[in-house]
Amino acid sequence: MIRPAQPTDAPAIARLIILAMGKLAAKFANNSNEQIQLDLFERFVALTGNQYSYTNILVCDEADEVCGMIMAYDGAKLDELRSPFLQYTTTQLGFTGQPEDETQPGEYYIDCLAVNPGHQGKGIAKRLINALFKRAAELNHQTVGLLVSKGNDKAKKLYTDLGFEVKGDKALLGGVHEHLQYRLN
Template structure:
């Protein structure tokens, strides 16, 4: 079942974030040590008022296990939500990068989507995305956007198959991505979340 994330989900969610981000997670942690990288994301998932906060996450929960998650927030809030994370990674971990703006005002931005490899192929990613469309509509957003790494054809196919269209290309910390958007209809939401 899909539900809003809880504080207690932080350890499982941090593993899914690192899985989705790949090498980018290590860049933020300024480390290749998996424990340090996981600790960084668990710290921020557990807090409020940042881009990785449990407040911005929906999870797929099956038999009390977080099998997948999706993080999304108002693109107009990017600077405010990113600030605590960047301040911490710079002052405590030595991160020196300057991430480009990955979203903008007018877009409900999918920052991260991940499904545990043991649960892939069951349609969880599609269901999480569709639940996010409903959440975006409930919050009054008309556009959902995201970045897909160039070369990740499987992910690009998933999103375009759900109705996302290519809007351009963006660079983020040395990686090149497709910028995709989905127009949220103003129909009543199909999946009501608590």
């Protein structure tokens, strides 16, 4: 079942965020220790008013287990939503990076999508994306966007098979990503 996330989902969602982000999670936490990364994302998922908040997340719940999640928000609110997270990571964890803008106004931005490895191959990612399309339309958005790491051909194929189009490249914290967009009807 796809449903809105709740604060109590934070531990499971934090693991999925780290799975989706890969090395970026360690950069934000300024630490390769997975527990520090988990604590960071668990904290922000459970709060409101930030990009990682449960209020921006849909989860796939099967047998009372969060097995997948998708996180998205209005690109026009990136600075507002990113600010509390960057302030915390800078003052509490010593993060010194200056992330580039990964989205822009006019785009409902998919920040993270992840499915637990034991549940992959069951169509959960597609179900989450389709549920997000519905949510974006209900919020009067016409364009959904995301970044895919260069070389992540499996993820890129998932998105292009669903109708996303490559719009160009974007840099983010030292990595180069492809920017894809989908136009809602």
